[in-house]
Amino acid sequence: MTYRPKGFVPVPMTEDLRCNGHSISPKQLSVPPSGPYYPSARDLAGRYANWGFICAIASLFIVPEIFGSMAIILGAYAWKLEPGDSKHGRNIMILGIICMFMGLYFTSFFALYELIPY
Numbered sequence: 001m002t003y004r005p006k007g008f009v010p011v012p013m014t015e016d017l018r019c020n021g022h023s024i025s026p027k028q029l030s031v032p033p034s035g036p037y038y039p040s041a042r043d044l045a046g047r048y049a050n051w052g053f054i055c056a057i058a059s060l061f062i063v064p065e066i067f068g069s070m071a072i073i074l075g076a077y078a079w080k081l082e083p084g085d086s087k088h089g090r091n092i093m094i095l096g097i098i099c100m101f102m103g104l105y106f107t108s109f110f111a112l113y114e115l116i117p118y
Helices: 041-058 064-081 088-113
Strands: 017-019 022-024
Touching: 041 064, 041 088, 064 088
Parallel strands: none
Antiparallel strands: 017 022
16 A cells, blocks of 8 residues: 555546657656765775865974864875775875874974073
């Protein structure tokens, strides 16, 4: 037994539908439901590499321990998902490590700069 809303009255199709000269049956009018969209591994690797790059640059200025670590993790995950010989994830990991240490140095230098008397 199919569900029909209250007040639903089925109307039989009596006329022949035509599209570009071809007749269409009522079953051809229904569209099958589409499944959820799953991005490919290459798309995900690119997204993770982009976010890893953003985190690496942010680690130069803001909380290098957090953003640098995130860049390394996102780079490793992008490297794992990359098909073929692409090395974007590996490069993001290396950039994350370098930017994290540079950010640690600069944030400590500028924090101590005001404390050192001249």
